[in-house]
Amino acid sequence: MSDQTQASGPSAARLSDRRAFLRFLAASPVMTPTAMSAIAAALAAGSSDAFAQSYDVLRAPQQATADGIISAPEQALNVFDFEPAAKKALPPAHYGYLASGVDGDETLKANHEAFSRIRIRARRLIDVRKIDTSVTIFGQKFGTPIMLAPVSSQGAFHPEAEGAVAKAAKLKGNGMILSTVGSTSIEDVTEARGAPVWYMLYPTDDWTVTEALVKRAEAAGAPAIVLTVDRQGGRNTETLFRLRREDSRVCQDCHLGGFANEVSRKPMFDDLDVTKVTNLYGTGMTWDYVDRLRKIVKGKLVLKGIVTHEDAEEALKHGVDAIIVSNHGGRAEESLYPTIDVLPEVVKAVNGKVPVLVDGGFRRGTDVLKALALGATAVCIGRPYCWGLAAFGEPGVAAVLTLMQREFETIMKQVGALRIEDINADAVTRA
Numbered sequence: 001m002s003d004q005t006q007a008s009g010p011s012a013a014r015l016s017d018r019r020a021f022l023r024f025l026a027a028s029p030v031m032t033p034t035a036m037s038a039i040a041a042a043l044a045a046g047s048s049d050a051f052a053q054s055y056d057v058l059r060a061p062q063q064a065t066a067d068g069i070i071s072a073p074e075q076a077l078n079v080f081d082f083e084p085a086a087k088k089a090l091p092p093a094h095y096g097y098l099a100s101g102v103d104g105d106e107t108l109k110a111n112h113e114a115f116s117r118i119r120i121r122a123r124r125l126i127d128v129r130k131i132d133t134s135v136t137i138f139g140q141k142f143g144t145p146i147m148l149a150p151v152s153s154q155g156a157f158h159p160e161a162e163g164a165v166a167k168a169a170k171l172k173g174n175g176m177i178l179s180t181v182g183s184t185s186i187e188d189v190t191e192a193r194g195a196p197v198w199y200m201l202y203p204t205d206d207w208t209v210t211e212a213l214v215k216r217a218e219a220a221g222a223p224a225i226v227l228t229v230d231r232q233g234g235r236n237t238e239t240l241f242r243l244r245r246e247d248s249r250v251c252q253d254c255h256l257g258g259f260a261n262e263v264s265r266k267p268m269f270d271d272l273d274v275t276k277v278t279n280l281y282g283t284g285m286t287w288d289y290v291d292r293l294r295k296i297v298k299g300k301l302v303l304k305g306i307v308t309h310e311d312a313e314e315a316l317k318h319g320v321d322a323i324i325v326s327n328h329g330g331r332a333e334e335s336l337y338p339t340i341d342v343l344p345e346v347v348k349a350v351n352g353k354v355p356v357l358v359d360g361g362f363r364r365g366t367d368v369l370k371a372l373a374l375g376a377t378a379v380c381i382g383r384p385y386c387w388g389l390a391a392f393g394e395p396g397v398a399a400v401l402t403l404m405q406r407e408f409e410t411i412m413k414q415v416g417a418l419r420i421e422d423i424n425a426d427a428v429t430r431a
């Protein structure tokens with residue numbers, strides 16, 4: 001297994017000093033004699049899993065904080081712990097921008113809730129001590145099938161913005177997709193990630209500008225252009241508006257709104273003449289636009305925001321190289337089906353011809369396994385890594401990625417899968 005998947009926590013140096021480590025464990029208020037002797041035996045046997053085995057007992061006493069909100073990334077038990085920490089760290093309007101769905105947030109909530117209707121079938125008596133979680137998409141190998149979805153304006157969450165995210169993604173082996181309206185240029189993100197990143201395109205209504213964005217992304221090495229197609233109808237981000245009642249300060253980074261703001265401070269539009277551009281979303285885009293883009297994109301063209309088999313079939317006809325099943329994390333339309341529930345119809349329509357990715361509500365390793373079992377090639381997460389970023393910068397993002405990866409590896413072993421390809425429909429059933 002790569003170093004991308006090792007547990008964080010007490011350093012290797014501390015682990016190598018067995019006696020000090022055992023003294024440290026013995027001092028823990030939750031340590032039981034049985035757990036203590038199991039850990040001592042594992043250490044004596046030189047097991048590289050010693051820390052993993054002891055981790056459950058170790059981390060419990062580190063948790064308490066005065067207000068129940070974590071104050072360091074290593075205190076987190078799961079990714080949910082980062083959300084209140086992000087809320088505490090951010091001005092209300094910035095948190096509102098991150099948290100918001102649309103209308104009553106029904107799609108947003110449904111995305112995650114839907115995972116509990118899918119149950120996992122555990123398998124026994126398979127030697128799962130060594131597993132491989134790597135996945136290759138478009139010839140690019142990642143250490144994990146958990147990718148980072150494009151999230152705009154990350155400067156609103158942390159001064160290091162997408163740069164911090166890219167560094168954590170490099171450390172943990174996650175693929176990354178940069179938003180057109182990111183706070184950091186693709187050149188800087190690529191350097192921080194140490195590898196090419198995918199570029200998410202919001203089309204403008206000036207073809208010259210759109211073409212220049214694509215060319216710049218490809219010149220920076222982006223193997224894929226990800227066209228987001230689910231923001232054409234406008235939206236009502238009510239949670240954001242509610243929190244802005246508490247925080248009326250203007251923010252150039254995320255919620256001032258309007259095209260001028262969105263491009264004027266975003267580095268991908270530097271040096272471009274944007275005087276003719278009036279819109280990033282309501283551009284009247286149709287399948288003709290996909291054809292036009294297909295002709296100029298030299299690498300792979302991906303559509304993000306597909307939620308029906310009809311559109312998946314159409315996408316294939318138009319030469320698309322991959323699909324991301326997405327409802328924009330519940331930020332586009334209200335009352336949509338959860339993405340995990342529409343994934344099977346898209347997978348069926350695509351029939352293995354191109355990779356199918358999915359995002360929306362992924363918070364647990366088990367969520368990831370369920371999607372892969374239902375035919376996804378990889379999954380993307382949005383808000384969770386931004387919670388980590390907002391609360392603690394790069395170490396926060398790294399901790400979020402570590403926790404999800406650790407949970408994913410655990411459930412992979414529990415279903416007896418040694419490689420990503422071993423995860424199939426037999427691993428899940430509808431509740």
Ligand SMILES: Cc1cc2nc3c(=O)[nH]c(=O)nc-3n(C[C@H](O)[C@H](O)[C@H](O)COP(=O)(O)O)c2cc1C
Pocket residue numbers: 097098099111149150151152179180181200228304326327328329330331359360361362380381382383384
């Ligand atoms: C604050 C925020 C900004 C986003 N910005 C973009 C964007 O610029 N382009 C895009 O295609 N999707 C954007 N998304 C949607 C994500 O790419 C992704 O589809 C969604 O966050 C996945 O759901 P999750 O947050 O529940 O993981 C954004 C999401 C959030 C929360």
Ligand SMILES: CC(C)CC(=O)C(=O)O
Pocket residue numbers: 152181231262328331
């Ligand atoms: C509105 C855009 C600037 C970013 C986006 O896609 C989002 O906030 O969901």
